[in-house]
Amino acid sequence: MTCMRLFATGLAAGLVLAATAPAAVQAEDYDFSSWSGLRSTNHTLALQPFFDELKEKSNGEINWILYPGGQLMGARETLGGVRDGVADAGFIAVNFHPSELKHNNVLANMVFDGSDPVAVGGAINETIMLDCPSCDKDWVANNLIYLGGHTTTGYVLMCAEPFDGLEGIKGKKVRATGAFSGILTNMEAVPVNIPPSEMAEGLERGQIDCVLGPIAWLEQYSVMDQIKYVLDVPFGTTRALGLFTMNLDSWNDMSPEHKALMIEGMPGMVARAIGGYISEDERARANGEKKGITFAKPDDAFLAKLADTDPLTKENIATAKSLGVDDAQEIAASFRENLAKWQKIAEQNGHDIDKFEAALKAEIYDKMQF
Known part of the structure; x- marks a missing residue:
């Protein structure tokens, strides 16, 4: 039971x-x-x-x-x-x-x-x-x-400094967890697994350059003053x-x-x-715009890379099976x-x-x- x-x-x-x-x-x-x-x-x-x-x-x-x-x-x-x-x-x-x-x-x-x-x-x-x-x-x-x-809501990339497309994101240390880490790795960024409660300190100390999360986090986790640039497209x-x-x-x-x-x-x-x-x-978006945060749209090359999620979906199922999940396909289908x-x-x-x-x-x- x-x-x-x-x-x-x-x-x-x-x-x-x-x-x-x-x-x-x-x-x-x-x-x-x-x-x-x-x-x-x-x-x-x-x-x-x-x-x-x-x-x-x-x-x-x-x-x-x-x-x-x-x-x-x-x-x-x-x-x-x-x-x-x-x-x-x-x-x-x-x-x-x-x-x-x-x-x-x-x-x-x-x-x-x-x-x-x-x-x-x-x-x-x-x-x-x-x-x-x-x-x-x-x-x-x-x-x-x-x-x-x-x-x-959708996770977007929020950074302390602007960057230029796929080339600019390479090497950036980004707070991210789970499946988000995979797509950042594909972009040659460096995912860093820390809780949201540690983001402000991480940005302050240079442990991370960016945060991947909802725009609401600008205020909820007090990083509004540290973020200068938002790539305005949801990763998921x-x-x-x-x-x-x-x-x-x-x-x-x-x-x-x-x-x-x-x-x-x-x-x-x-x-x-x-x-x-x-x-x-x-x-948070309205307040961020008032503070001068730039909300920028990505170029076509970035969007194409972002849309390439099929390998990550397959990896999710494979990882689950390696942990002993026998019904991963059924869970996903449900x-x-x-x-x-x-x-x-x-x-x-x-x-x-x-x-x-x-x-x-x-x-x-x-x-x-x-």
């Missing part, structure tokens, strides 16, 4: 009990660890409003305490820390854990499939939570349960970001009523997290099928966050069979 089926059983019971008189439950504090920057919309628009709502709806019985900015654990330490109970839940980036979350990493490395964050976010959550039993087993093996995640989007990943023991200790309240609020939390990147991109559906949803609804929340509820959270 997978973790999600265990979770579902508890939720089903909770929904029944919630309709009757709730049992008296002692108030409980829960710690949430996030390594996102202090001003991240993951906190201001998604997590903290979710926690406030839970506290109100539970009459104070569910009290989540948010520790942002890596106060408890950094990006690489969060999986082990939440697994071992240092915190009850946390933000876990799948691509920092290629061995522990090897099935999920098939999805995390499909960065070139889909560019609309609403479509990609819906498809990723549906695949992980409904259509990938082996992904679920990764989490269970680490004493975790994945309850909802987000994706970013990061996905399979476990924004709300919970210690399985903490989850199982929750009452059915409290589990039901948690799941009730998840679609809104996920939708607001993804919507936050969209709005933050727009704001995601692409879900992506096609969610692209239609995104085309119909645009980036309306309320409609996105409703779609997440209808297409994912309401379909969990217990």
Whole structure:
């Protein structure tokens, strides 16, 4: 029995009990660890409003305490820390854990499939939570349960100094992870795997010349003053970001009523997290232009190199198989099928966050069979 089926059983019971008189439950504090920057919309628009709502709806019985900015654990330490109970839940980036979350990493490395964050976010959550039993087993093996995640807007190249096309990017040290590292290597740049929280220091010390990430990071990670040049074309989007990943023991200790309240609020939390990147991109771009940052379009040669992703897709599957993932092709195919559906949803609804929340509820959270 997978973790999600265990979770579902508890939720089903909770929904029944919630309709009757709730049992008296002692108030409980829960710690949430996030390594996102202090001003991240993951906190201001998604997590903290979710926690406030839970506290109100539970009459104070569910009290989540948010520790942002890596106060408890950094990006690489969060999986082990939440697994071992240092915190009850946390933000876990799948691509920092290629061995522990090897099935999920098939999805995390499909960065070139889909560019609309609403479509990609819906498809990723549906695949992980409904259509990938082996992904679920990764989490269970680490004493975790994945309850909802987000994706970013397009990753663009943001540098301390301008450069001239393919020749100019050669030798540049670029903060990048996962599949993004492969395409930079093909361009003869040098990918450097550091968490976003270390980018400002890396730029300051010359450890990196550029950052590959969403435009929103200019403000979220305080690198606006160090970046002078943005190559304004998306390399792809990061996905399979476990924004709300919970210690399985903490989850199982929750009452059915409290589990039901948690799941009730998840679609809104996920939708607001993804919507936050969209709005933050727009704001950071406007503020960057005011500060004199150059947003430049690449030439045809650069675009052609950027589009040459087929070898990287094959490498993703091969790497997964070398780690013991027997169903890599099936995981990828499931995601692409879900992506096609969610692209239609995104085309119909645009980036309306309320409609996105409703779609997440209808297409994912309401379909969990217990």
